[in-house]
Amino acid sequence: MQAADAIDKAENIAERPRQLGADQAEQMAKAVHKAASELEEQMPKAAEFVHAAASRLEQGAETLRNQGLGDLVTKYTDLGRKEPLVLFGAAVAAGFAASRFLKSSASKSHEASQ
Numbered sequence: 001m002q003a004a005d006a007i008d009k010a011e012n013i014a015e016r017p018r019q020l021g022a023d024q025a026e027q028m029a030k031a032v033h034k035a036a037s038e039l040e041e042q043m044p045k046a047a048e049f050v051h052a053a054a055s056r057l058e059q060g061a062e063t064l065r066n067q068g069l070g071d072l073v074t075k076y077t078d079l080g081r082k083e084p085l086v087l088f089g090a091a092v093a094a095g096f097a098a099s100r101f102l103k104s105s106a107s108k109s110h111e112a113s114q
Contacts (some may be wrong), residue, residue: 022064029057032097053093056086 036050063075080087 018064022061025057025061025064028094028097029061031101032057032093036095048109049089050093050096053090054097055089057094060090083094 011075032054036047036054039047039050067075
């Protein structure tokens with residue numbers, strides 16, 4: 001019975017960060033979609049892949065929101081084994097979106113300080 005109690009306690013502790021993570025993944029997906037939209041004219045095929053990665057982020061956010069910690073660990077472990085390129089692509093898309101976001105934020109703060 002103690003192991004079940006420990007698992008319940010761990011899931012309760014992880015609940016708030018899990019919800020925050022889902023919110024952040026959702027925001028990241030929006031940023032990635034926006035970046036993909038900017039790419040559509042110049043590189044339509046690349047934009048298609050970036051939109052697909054953003055959709056996966058949205059699905060991940062929804063999964064994170066609705067499933068327990070143990071289920072999530074199992075799913076991501078399985079995904080990493082079955083489709084490592086998907087995880088790599090998501091990491092690349094997330095890095096791209098983060099760099100665009102940081103570049104945009106830096107430009108806005110620079111403009112505001114002038």
